[in-house]
Amino acid sequence: MSLHGKTVVLGVTGGIAAYKAAEIASRLVKRGADVQAVMTENAARFVGPATFRALTGYPVVTDMFEEPTVREIAHISLAQQSDLILIAPATANIIGKIACGIADDMLSTTVMAATCPVLLAPAMNTEMWNNPIVQSNLDKLSGLGYFFVEPTSGRLACGTEGVGKLADPEEIVAAAEAVLAGRGAKSLSPIQDLEGVKILVTAGPTREPIDPVRYISNRSSGKMGYALAQAAAERGAEVTLVSGPTALPAPPQVAFVPVETAREMYEAVLARYDAQDAVIAAAAVADFTPESTSAQKIKKANASPILRLKETQDILKALGERKKHHILIGFAAETDRLIENARQKLAAKRLDMIVANDVTQPGAGFEVDTNIVTLVREKETLPLPRLPKTEAAHRILDSLAEMVRMKATEPGLRANRPLGPPL
Numbered sequence: 266m267s268l269h270g271k272t273v274v275l276g277v278t279g280g281i282a283a284y285k286a287a288e289i290a291s292r293l294v295k296r297g298a299d300v301q302a303v304m305t306e307n308a309a310r311f312v313g314p315a316t317f318r319a320l321t322g323y324p325v326v327t328d329m330f331e332e333p334t335v336r337e338i339a340h341i342s343l344a345q346q347s348d349l350i351l352i353a354p355a356t357a358n359i360i361g362k363i364a365c366g367i368a369d370d371m372l373s374t375t376v377m378a379a380t381c382p383v384l385l386a387p388a389m390n391t392e393m394w395n396n397p398i399v400q401s402n403l404d405k406l407s408g409l410g411y412f413f414v415e416p417t418s419g420r421l422a423c424g425t426e427g428v429g430k431l432a433d434p435e436e437i438v439a440a441a442e443a444v445l446a447g448r449g450a451k452s453l454s455p456i457q458d459l460e461g462v463k464i465l466v467t468a469g470p471t472r473e474p475i476d477p478v479r480y481i482s483n484r485s486s487g488k489m490g491y492a493l494a495q496a497a498a499e500r501g502a503e504v505t506l507v508s509g510p511t512a513l514p515a516p517p518q519v520a521f522v523p524v525e526t527a528r529e530m531y532e533a534v535l536a537r538y539d540a541q542d543a544v545i546a547a548a549a550v551a552d553f554t555p556e557s558t559s560a561q562k563i564k565k566a567n568a569s570p571i572l573r574l575k576e577t578q579d580i581l582k583a584l585g586e587r588k589k590h591h592i593l594i595g596f597a598a599e600t601d602r603l604i605e606n607a608r609q610k611l612a613a614k615r616l617d618m619i620v621a622n623d624v625t626q627p628g629a630g631f632e633v634d635t636n637i638v639t640l641v642r643e644k645e646t647l648p649l650p651r652l653p654k655t656e657a658a659h660r661i662l663d664s665l666a667e668m669v670r671m672k673a674t675e676p677g678l679r680a681n682r683p684l685g686p687p688l
């Protein structure tokens with residue numbers, strides 16, 4: 266696509282990847298864009314403004330209080346004249362500032378005054394990227410319509426390996442073109458790597474009635490399952506969410522099946538099983554239910570009634586026993602011997618992956634917005650740091666997408682029906 270007639274503000278912030286912004290500027294100019302570089306003070310320590318001046322043909326803007334020179338560069342007019350603001354690299358600092366509405370230099374002020382789309386290409390070290398504050402800032406901006414080019418994994422300047430490397434300049438320029446053409450994806454995971462994959466997610470607690478007003482339940486909020494359903498839908502999957510009672514709204518673009526008891530969940534899931542490519546069982550299904558439910562409210566007069574319980578059916582186990590082409594992912598909420606217990610469940614329920622969750626750790630498990638999980642597969646154990654549940658959901662789906670790709674290359678399956686997007 267030609268970028269002739271398009272004005273792009275290229276914001277450069279202070280990370281080691283700032284030098285790569287020169288290549289981005291050059292590629293944008295070659296495609297015909299009118300590029301105005303805006304550098305933060307810290308960015309100018311990593312790479313000289315003269316580089317951008319030479320590449321773009323315009324003086325670089327750093328200081329808010331400088332007199333406008335060649336073009337009218339007051340932040341308001343800059344914001345209004347541009348078709349796109351692209352910030353590459355975007356540090357945790359600029360992401361935090363934008364998310365919190367701080368406008369204390371030329372770049373952040375321009376972003377705040379902008380009416381055009383804003384595309385960010387984050388780059389930072391892995392710990393910073395995984396920091397729940399950074400992740401929640403990203404979620405917030407994503408929800409507000411900011412566009413992103415996700416960082417990649419690789420060797421980072423700090424000497425470690427992990428996520429946080431600035432995406433390839435060509436990929437960033439392609440994303441800029443997509444946004445300018447109105448095709449940009451707003452989410453942090455613009456890749457539609459689960460397109461057309463049918464995924465059923467179970468979520469929330471179940472309620473096992475004792476009488477018309479009382480029930481046995483558990484502390485599950487449903488947050489993890491809902492985050493998975495929403496993230497899978499954002500990545501193009503056809504999602505069915507079978508949920509016990511929660512306080513959460515059903516995510517958009519998801520077929521929602523509300524249930525109450527373990528029995529109802531079992532029936533709802535089994536009835537839809539054949540049509541699915543994958544099931545993610547995030548629900549905290551009651552393991553026991555009252556042997557009988559009283560039709561009338563049990564009165565105090567029946568002093569100290571004894572409640573007899575019977576086991577419920579294990580939904581995931583039943584799915585394992587009937588498994589054909591399916592990919593099955595379960596959860597293991599444990600309080601001790603995390604990996605050992607999870608591996609046992611992986612085998613016993615014939616799962617492809619189990620998400621092991623030590624519910625005794627702060628910031629993990631029930632009722633909180635973050636989770637600390639380990640992804641356990643037959644030959645792999647991948648511990649993840651404490652992450653917002655939305656980000657943990659995407660990591661789980663990264664593994665699912667990989668399994669989908671592997672299945673798609675199995676000759677037998679390919680002949681029947683393509684699973685997921687073509688490779």
Ligand code: CTP
Binds near residue numbers: 547550577580581597
């Ligand atoms: N599960 C299910 N149906 C049940 C119980 C559990 O589908 N009746 C699923 C959960 O959704 C979860 C996985 O099984 O994905 C693990 O559940 P968990 O309760 O942790 O393990 P159990 O197999 O019940 O074993 P234990 O209670 O001994 O830990």
